Amino acid sequence: xxxxxxxxxxxxxxxxxxxxxxxxxxxxxxxxxxxxxxxxxxxxxxxxxxxxxxxxxxxxxxxxxxxxxxxxxxxxxxxxxxxxxxxxxxxxxxxxxxxxxxxxxxxxxxxxxxxxxxxxxxxxxxxxxxxxxxxxxxxxxxxxxxxxxxxxx
Ligand SMILES: Cc1cc2nc3c(=O)[nH]c(=O)nc-3n(C[C@H](O)[C@H](O)[C@H](O)COP(=O)(O)O)c2cc1C
Numbered sequence: 001x002x003x004x005x006x007x008x009x010x011x012x013x014x015x016x017x018x019x020x021x022x023x024x025x026x027x028x029x030x031x032x033x034x035x036x037x038x039x040x041x042x043x044x045x046x047x048x049x050x051x052x053x054x055x056x057x058x059x060x061x062x063x064x065x066x067x068x069x070x071x072x073x074x075x076x077x078x079x080x081x082x083x084x085x086x087x088x089x090x091x092x093x094x095x096x097x098x099x100x101x102x103x104x105x106x107x108x109x110x111x112x113x114x115x116x117x118x119x120x121x122x123x124x125x126x127x128x129x130x131x132x133x134x135x136x137x138x139x140x141x142x143x144x145x146x147x148x149x150x151x152x153x
Contacts, residue, residue: 002043003028006036007050008059014082014117017135018143019050022080022113025147033061041069046076046110046150049102052117053083053094066101073106078150080112080143084119084130110153113146115139 005023009016009032016032023030028048031039041047049066051059058081079098087094095112102109116139120129135143 001045003046003048004039004041004044005030005048005050006033006062006065007031008033008061009050009052010059011052011121012118014135015050015052015080017140018080018082018113018115019048021140021143022048022050022147025144026150033059033065036065042072042075044075046078047072047107048078048080049098050080053081053085056092056094058094058098063097063101066098066105069105071106075107076110076153077102077107078109078111078113080146081114082117082135083114084117084121084124086116087114111146111150113143115142 003026005019005028007015007019019030049062051062081094083094085092099109116131116134118129118131118134124130
């Protein structure tokens with residue numbers, strides 16, 4: 001299986017930690033979003049997309065990349081994120097947009113992963129931020145398990 005993990009990690013490098021664990025467990029190629037221009041995405045069987053959550057969504061660079069992509073029917077995708085808050089479906093469903101965009105492009109979605117990441121945006125600075133030290137060892141282990149489960153599919 002030819003797998004590529006594409007990620008953006010702007011705020012604290014939180015998502016990069018998760019991206020690296022997932023990619024190494026899947027023996028996948030890994031690229032930060034700015035590096036993928038020269039890569040033929042169609043040569044991969046599975047694409048993974050990851051970023052922090054910004055104002056309730058995956059980073060715009062990830063969403064815009066998916067918008068620009070052609071039809072990927074027959075290919076598989078998974079996505080992952082780090083965020084200050086947990087995904088709460090009814091009022092803060094940050095997976096919805098990326099999931100719909102991937103489905104529109106014809107992908108079969110084979111997995112979704114999310115964990116907390118250090119967040120000191122805005123007023124959180126006053127208290128020194130939340131989720132200090134995260135993703136932590138436990139989070140990385142969960143990411144490893146997520147990747148191992150993808151392998152079984
Ligand atoms: C400008 C900004 C907006 C953010 N918006 C949200 C948000 O809407 N929901 C949330 O749970 N976390 C939010 N966060 C926290 C980030 O998602 C979190 O710190 C994430 O782990 C950053 O990942 P990165 O270091 O890989 O970029 C925000 C952070 C920043 C800097």
